[in-house]
Amino acid sequence: MYTSNKTMLKFPTYKKLWFPPLQNLVQMSTTTTSNTFENDFHKNHIQINNFQRGLLTVGSAFMSIVDPYRADMIACLGETAGTSAIMYMMRKMESSEEGAEILRQKPRINSQTVDLDKLKKYPEGTLGRTYTRFLEDNNVTPDSRLPVQFIDDVNAAYVLQRYREAHDLFHAILGMPTNMLGEVTVKWIEAIQTKLPMCIGAAIFGPVRLKLKHRNLYKNYYLPWALETAHNSKFLLNTFFEKRWEQPLNELHKELNIKPLVLPNT
Amino acid sequence: MAIVENHIADTGVRHGAKPVKEIRGCCVLGSRITLQVSIKVGLGYPGPHLTSCVTFLNLFPDTKMDRPSTSTRYGDPDYEKQLLKWYDEIEDDDNEIDNVEESEHDSCSELEISDDEYEERELYQSEQAVSDPEYQDNDSEQVLEKSKELIDEKESTPEEKSENDQSRTKAKGPKSCITTTHSNPEDSDKETHFGFQTVKESEKGQKVYSVFENVASSYDKMNDLMSMGIHRVWKDILMCRLGPTENTKLLDMAGGTGDVAFRFVNYTKNDNIEKSCHVTVCDINADMLDVGKSRSKALGHDPALISWQQADAENLPFKDNSFNAYTIAFGMRNCTRIDKVIREAYRVLEPGGRFMCLEFSHVENDAFRWLYDQYSFQIIPVMGHLLTGQWQAYQYLVESIRQFPDQETLKEMIEQEGFREVSYENLSLGIVAIHSGFKL
Numbered sequence: 001m002y003t004s005n006k007t008m009l010k011f012p013t014y015k016k017l018w019f020p021p022l023q024n025l026v027q028m029s030t031t032t033t034s035n036t037f038e039n040d041f042h043k044n045h046i047q048i049n050n051f052q053r054g055l056l057t058v059g060s061a062f063m064s065i066v067d068p069y070r071a072d073m074i075a076c077l078g079e080t081a082g083t084s085a086i087m088y089m090m091r092k093m094e095s096s097e098e099g100a101e102i103l104r105q106k107p108r109i110n111s112q113t114v115d116l117d118k119l120k121k122y123p124e125g126t127l128g129r130t131y132t133r134f135l136e137d138n139n140v141t142p143d144s145r146l147p148v149q150f151i152d153d154v155n156a157a158y159v160l161q162r163y164r165e166a167h168d169l170f171h172a173i174l175g176m177p178t179n180m181l182g183e184v185t186v187k188w189i190e191a192i193q194t195k196l197p198m199c200i201g202a203a204i205f206g207p208v209r210l211k212l213k214h215r216n217l218y219k220n221y222y223l224p225w226a227l228e229t230a231h232n233s234k235f236l237l238n239t240f241f242e243k244r245w246e247q248p249l250n251e252l253h254k255e256l257n258i259k260p261l262v263l264p265n266t
Numbered sequence: 267m268a269i270v271e272n273h274i275a276d277t278g279v280r281h282g283a284k285p286v287k288e289i290r291g292c293c294v295l296g297s298r299i300t301l302q303v304s305i306k307v308g309l310g311y312p313g314p315h316l317t318s319c320v321t322f323l324n325l326f327p328d329t330k331m332d333r334p335s336t337s338t339r340y341g342d343p344d345y346e347k348q349l350l351k352w353y354d355e356i357e358d359d360d361n362e363i364d365n366v367e368e369s370e371h372d373s374c375s376e377l378e379i380s381d382d383e384y385e386e387r388e389l390y391q392s393e394q395a396v397s398d399p400e401y402q403d404n405d406s407e408q409v410l411e412k413s414k415e416l417i418d419e420k421e422s423t424p425e426e427k428s429e430n431d432q433s434r435t436k437a438k439g440p441k442s443c444i445t446t447t448h449s450n451p452e453d454s455d456k457e458t459h460f461g462f463q464t465v466k467e468s469e470k471g472q473k474v475y476s477v478f479e480n481v482a483s484s485y486d487k488m489n490d491l492m493s494m495g496i497h498r499v500w501k502d503i504l505m506c507r508l509g510p511t512e513n514t515k516l517l518d519m520a521g522g523t524g525d526v527a528f529r530f531v532n533y534t535k536n537d538n539i540e541k542s543c544h545v546t547v548c549d550i551n552a553d554m555l556d557v558g559k560s561r562s563k564a565l566g567h568d569p570a571l572i573s574w575q576q577a578d579a580e581n582l583p584f585k586d587n588s589f590n591a592y593t594i595a596f597g598m599r600n601c602t603r604i605d606k607v608i609r610e611a612y613r614v615l616e617p618g619g620r621f622m623c624l625e626f627s628h629v630e631n632d633a634f635r636w637l638y639d640q641y642s643f644q645i646i647p648v649m650g651h652l653l654t655g656q657w658q659a660y661q662y663l664v665e666s667i668r669q670f671p672d673q674e675t676l677k678e679m680i681e682q683e684g685f686r687e688v689s690y691e692n693l694s695l696g697i698v699a700i701h702s703g704f705k706l
Contacts, residue, residue: 046657052648059652072655149657 037106041157044147056080056150064198065205072146078198079150079160085195086156092235093159099238106158107242109165110142119245127172127252128245134172142168162237163194169241173252174229175260180206181214185226192230194237217263225261233257286317294355299323458602461665470602471578475551477659478522478600482553484654486523491653492646492660498525500698501595504624505529507691507700508591511537516545517589517614519579519607520597522554524561524572526624531571540571546589548575548582549597580606587616595624599670608683615705621685627692627699628672634695642667673699 048056060076067073093099107113116135119128135141145164151157167186174189176182184206191199210218234256244252253260289305302322308315458467465473478485489497504526510516510533518526527545534540549555555574562572577583579594579601592611601607611621629635642664650660671679673690676699680688685703692699 046661049644052644055645055648056651059648063652070655073652076651 037108037158037161038154040147041154044149045152045157046149047152048150053080053150061201064201068206068209071144074198074202075146075164076150077201078164078196079148081197082160083151083156085197086151086159089159089163089194089196089237090155093238096235096238098240099235102162102238102240103155103158107240108161109169109241110145114142114242116142122246125248125250126245127241127247127249130249131169131172131245134168138178140168140178159237163190163196166237166241170236173236173249173256174258179214180210181218181222184210184218185222188223188226189230189233189236192227193233193235221261221263229258232259292352294352459666459669461662461669467602471550474600474602477662478551478554482522482551482557485554485557486525488650488653488660491649496694497596500624500693501525501529503693504593504595504622504700505533507702508593508620508622510534510539510543510591512539512542514539514543514591515589516543516591516593517584518545518547519592519594519611520549520600521547521593521595522549522551522558524558526593526595527558527572528562528565528567531567534571540568544571544573546573546575546584548577548579550576550578552576580610582610582614584614586613587619588614590616590619591622592619593622593624596626598623598625599666604671604676605679605683608680608685612683612685612705617705619705621680621701621703621705623676623680623701625676625699625701626667626670627676627690627696629696631695638697673701676701 056076057080060073060080063070063073064077090103093103116132120132122128142165145161145167148157148161148164151160167190170176170186170190171178171182174186176186184203187199187203187206190196191203207215207218236256239252239256252258287307287309289303289307291303293301293303295301300323302320304318304320304322306317306319308317456467457464458470459465460470460473493500508516508530510530514534516527516530518530521527524547527547530543530545531540534543547555547558549558555576559574562569575583579597580603592615594607594611598604598607608621615621629638646664647657647660650663651657670676673692673696677688677690680701680703684705686706688701688703690699690701
């Protein structure tokens with residue numbers, strides 16, 4: 001308490017005042033959203049070693065299968081097992097203009113950053129309206145996404161956080177409900193596009209829990225459609241959703257090369 | 267050094283039918299040290315030769331064994347005179363040592379200062395330490411506390427001092443490793459530890475509360491998993507050691523989910539004394555108490571035997587001398603001010619009452635401690651996260667165990683607050699310790 005901290009801090013603060021790194025200057029000129037993600041990241045970051053990472057991977061995989069409603073276990077599995085997949089996702093994002101813009105600005109999707117009331121008033125068929133209707137119908141909120149805890153690199157952590165927050169938007173764009181069937185379908189598409197082990201695991205083991213009626217639908221319609229869409233459509237994470245709220249959905253589908261699923265008898 | 271005795275005697279031993287002469291010498295090397303030498307020379311064939319040579323360095327020549335033996339010279343007046351001379355010399359040597367000390371003292375008389383002046387100088391330095399923020403020392407905080415204490419002592423008048431002494435004798439124990447024992451009301455901003463973080467004292471309570479709020483529902487399950495069920499044995503042993511008899515009024519502090527209280531009820535039921543016994547379960551966290559209440563209902567306990575009270579251990583809402591037993595199981599390390607908790611315990615216990623604390627402590631054995639550390643830091647937070655989604659709560663748990671005082675320090679803290687016959691018992695090689703003290 002009584003040690004003279006003056007001498008301890010002198011040199012670093014001197015350095016900071018006289019030679020601000022270029023990065024800082026660039027960050028200061030962009031929007032403040034980049035700071036919020038970094039702040040959250042530092043608040044939630046937990047350092048773990050490889051042994052703990054291994055334990056967490058195995059444990060969370062087990063817990064996810066035993067209790068699929070444990071969202072935190074699914075999230076944990078995604079973080080601990082997904083290093084190479086996250087690198088792949090980051091490369092895909094950097095290679096596209098829109099994706100690179102997202103990486104630079106690091107926008108977040110939650111009830112503070114997205115004005116849901118405004119989006120509700122948009123005309124039918126737009127992305128904004130579809131999204132808010134999806135949230136209402138299925139009784140979910142964009143705040144339910146857990147923060148990334150076990151990834152050490154800020155950019156990699158952001159990619160995973162973006163993936164989590166965009167999951168609901170994928171549901172809205174693809175028109176899939178949040179029951180087990182819809183979830184598995186979306187997981188297939190995500191698994192093929194993002195290569196995350198957690199998605200692959202969920203896509204393969206998820207259908208085990210499907211009821212008989214859904215299993216037939218899954219086998220005959222949903223699964224083939226999911227595989228086709230995943231291979232034909234563009235990388236979904238590269239869409240800057242925040243700029244496209246007013247865009248009509250069919251236009252977005254054309255851009256992303258998605259053909260909505262049409263069930264024959266309905 | 268003086269050679270006391272030097273005699274040659276015919277020992278009467280015949281070696282090869284020729285006499286053996288003994289030469290015995292005894293030197294006094296200091297006031298308590300003598301060197302005794304006994305050389306036996308054989309005079310027979312092939313000529314004078316050494317038969318034995320024994321040397322003896324004695325550090326306590328006053329004992330009988332160390333005096334030169336009188337068996338061969340009993341009754342010899344010369345020998346007796348020599349013995350007396352020897353005794354006198356021993357005494358002189360004693361005096362010599364004292365003289366040496368005094369002379370040393372005198373030679374430094376220029377540097378000598380009187381006791382009062384020495385105290386004043388110490389006090390001046392302590393005042394400096396308190397007022398001047400630049401004053402630096404190793405362990406500056408401890409120095410500060412010591413100096414504040416010195417000032418307090420100096421300022422209190424002799425009458426006040428005697429009053430304090432009469433009310434309660436406090437054993438002064440070493441305070442070097444205790445950072446939170448000093449009751450200085452101005453220091454509410456003082457910092458304390460929260461696991462391995464440093465937080466303000468005022469914040470710690472709230473942080474601990476939120477940790478337990480989050481884990482209350484899965485607390486018992488997690489305890490079982492982390493200690494592999496051994497925590498049940500620890501609590502059983504605690505109840506055995508307490509050994510409640512008739513008319514025991516137990517205050518179970520930080521006992522939210524009721525483990526210790528239920529064991530108390532079972533123990534008294536076994537001895538058929540439950541009618542006269544009562545346990546009050548106290549916890550700062552209402553969620554933990556709720557869990558305890560529902561467990562009690564599920565187990566079908568008589569609600570008259572247990573009462574539930576939400577309270578802060580540092581500030582109990584009970585009257586003085588209202589309980590005759592106090593237990594705190596695995597709650598002490600979550601308290602901000604351990605000394606205050608013990609003081610409150612002393613207050614609410616009646617004379618003859620027993621204080622018992624079951625808490626994680628330090629493992630002495632190095633190899634086992636390494637194993638325990640690996641288990642604590644690698645596996646427990648992972649398990650906690652997998653089962654409850656709360657990594658930070660379990661990280662806090664294992665860190666707070668390391669920050670808690672060890673067995674001896676806690677014993678001294680308990681003694682400082684006035685408890686007598688304080689003892690501790692290590693369980694599981696020191697992973698857990700039961701401290702016990704009596705208000706006498």
